[in-house]
Amino acid sequence: MSEIVIKKIDESKCQNSGSFLQTPFWCSFKARHGWTYRRFLIDEKECGVLIRSFCKKMFSIAYIPLFPKIQSTELQDKTKIALTLNKIAMALKQFLPKNTIAVRFDPDISFDTPKARNDFNAEIIKLAHSNSIKLKKSSVDIQPPDSTQVDLTQDLDIILEKMHQKWRYNIRLSERKGVIVKHYLGNSLNLSEKVDKFYELTKETNLRDGNSSHAKSYYLDLITYSAQEIAKGNDVPVISLYIAEHEGEEIASIMTLFSHDESIYLYGASSNKKRNLMPNHLLQWTAIKDAKNFGSKYYDLYGMPPEGKNENHPMHGLYMFKSNFGGKNIHRAGSFDVPLNMFYPLYSMLEKLRSFWHKVILKKIRGR
Numbered sequence: 302m303s304e305i306v307i308k309k310i311d312e313s314k315c316q317n318s319g320s321f322l323q324t325p326f327w328c329s330f331k332a333r334h335g336w337t338y339r340r341f342l343i344d345e346k347e348c349g350v351l352i353r354s355f356c357k358k359m360f361s362i363a364y365i366p367l368f369p370k371i372q373s374t375e376l377q378d379k380t381k382i383a384l385t386l387n388k389i390a391m392a393l394k395q396f397l398p399k400n401t402i403a404v405r406f407d408p409d410i411s412f413d414t415p416k417a418r419n420d421f422n423a424e425i426i427k428l429a430h431s432n433s434i435k436l437k438k439s440s441v442d443i444q445p446p447d448s449t450q451v452d453l454t455q456d457l458d459i460i461l462e463k464m465h466q467k468w469r470y471n472i473r474l475s476e477r478k479g480v481i482v483k484h485y486l487g488n489s490l491n492l493s494e495k496v497d498k499f500y501e502l503t504k505e506t507n508l509r510d511g512n513s514s515h516a517k518s519y520y521l522d523l524i525t526y527s528a529q530e531i532a533k534g535n536d537v538p539v540i541s542l543y544i545a546e547h548e549g550e551e552i553a554s555i556m557t558l559f560s561h562d563e564s565i566y567l568y569g570a571s572s573n574k575k576r577n578l579m580p581n582h583l584l585q586w587t588a589i590k591d592a593k594n595f596g597s598k599y600y601d602l603y604g605m606p607p608e609g610k611n612e613n614h615p616m617h618g619l620y621m622f623k624s625n626f627g628g629k630n631i632h633r634a635g636s637f638d639v640p641l642n643m644f645y646p647l648y649s650m651l652e653k654l655r656s657f658w659h660k661v662i663l664k665k666i667r668g669r
Contacts, residue, residue: 305385305392308342316536318561320409322366322444323349326537330526334519339396343369343389352398360644363397363404365389366444370409376421382408383429383436390435390639402648403638407444410634415447415607418632437645439636440653445604446635449628453564453593453600460589463627468582475583478547482580482587485542487528495542496521499554502570509573520556520568539595540567543588545580553580557588564592564600585626600628607632 313325321327325340328349332338337352348368354361369389371382390404397404412418422438429436451460461469485495500517507514527540538560545553553571557564566588571581585602592600602623609620624630638645 305388306342306344307389307392307396309396310340310342310347313340313347317538320367321538321558321560321563321565322407323347323368324538324560325349326527326530326535330523333522333526341393341396343392350393350397352401354398354400359400360648361398361401362648363390363393363401364407364443365404366407367409368406376410379421379425380428380432380434383425383432383434386637387429387434387436387639390641394641397641401641402645403640405439405443406637406639407442408634408637412632412634415632418446418607418634422634435639437638437640437649439638440649441656442635444633444636446633447605447607447630448633449602449605449623449626449630451589451600451602451626451628453589453597457590457593460593460627465625465627468625468627471579471582472586475545475579478578480545480547480552480578480580480583482543482545482583484587484591485524485544487525487540488532492524492542493521495544496524498544498551499542499556499570502551502554502572503568505572506570514568524556541588541591543584545584547575547578547580550575552578553584555581555584555588557592559592559595559597561596562598564588564595564597566600566602581622589626602626602628 317324317326328338328340328351331351335353337354339350339352341348341350346369348365351364351366352361353364369385375382386406386408389406393404394401410421412421426436426438428434453460455463485492489495496517499520503514503520506512524540524542527537530537531539538558541557541559543555543557544551551572552575553569555569556567558567566585569581569584589600605620605623606614606616608614609617609624611617614620638649640646
């Protein structure tokens with residue numbers, strides 16, 4: 302296998318296509334919230350690398366979302382894939398802070414079933430170990446590996462027809478009961494007030510579901526930063542805020558990202574009141590229609606449990622809500638690490654403990 306050729310670049314030719322996670326907009330936005338950001342040509346393919354420092358900048362981790370892209374025809378040669386990830390990380394090392402513990406990849410690999418994904422992950426780690434290739438399965442995934450995507454190249458009638466009939470009914474019911482959806486951009490006059498409401502609903506949702514969220518300033522900066530860049534004439538993703546109202550009361554809200562290739566349901570929140578009016582169904586349907594009009598190829602509901610069909614699964618409701626919009630379920634490989642120094646095992650162990658604390662202990666404390 303030939304050596305990886307890497308060149309640091311200052312200007313990007315990849316503005317608003319492909320995965321939003323690799324757009325200069327998203328990387329520069331994350332750099333406004335605790336990360337640093339560098340851009341490279343890796344074997345002539347453009348790639349954004351995010352770097353996060355912690356423990357008072359004693360250590361860093363480099364993160365590469367949705368890169369490299371692995372075609373389905375390449376999946377059989379798992380040793381080559383492992384070696385590719387390792388070689389990219391080693392070639393990048395000279396450009397990273399000296400205290401970087403690991404390079405974490407979310408490679409652009411997807412599977413039709415969770416089993417196919419899990420089998421691939423187990424085998425590639427086994428082959429990496431047997432061939433003395435430094436590659437580990439990350440203790441946590443940064444991006445949700447499982448999702449469902451609605452094909453927007455179809456007519457709206459077909460998209461609606463592919464939904465579960467109960468979801469079509471819920472959309473019509475919401476409209477019939479007088480729920481209306483309002484749309485806000487980063488230059489809307491009353492945006493700050495609407496983000497305040499979105500955040501109130503987010504806190505209410507967190508209390509109900511035992512989740513956590515970003516600070517309010519994060520959401521406000523995301524939507525305003527998008528509008529500011531668009532006003533400068535830059536081709537960047539459009540961030541929107543949708544709020545569902547009933548009789549003047551704001552009862553549910555979502556935040557979306559629209560780009561040329563994909564549209565993403567980023568964040569959502571809802572009140573404990575008037576849930577029987579199905580505002581979340583109408584919000585998603587409104588966003589799907591807008592995403593199609595925008596020209597995106599698919600609408601990604603972004604994140605759901607892989608095995609949520611089981612009624613006993615704690616996230617069964619989330620799985621059913623997203624999957625019944627008629628999209629195609631996808632199962633990505635998740636995150637892999639190439640360790641760069643001796644502190645990686647300690648970091649991995651602490652990361653597991655942190656995840657266990659948030660996902661298990663805190664939820665039990667909160668009665669979830």
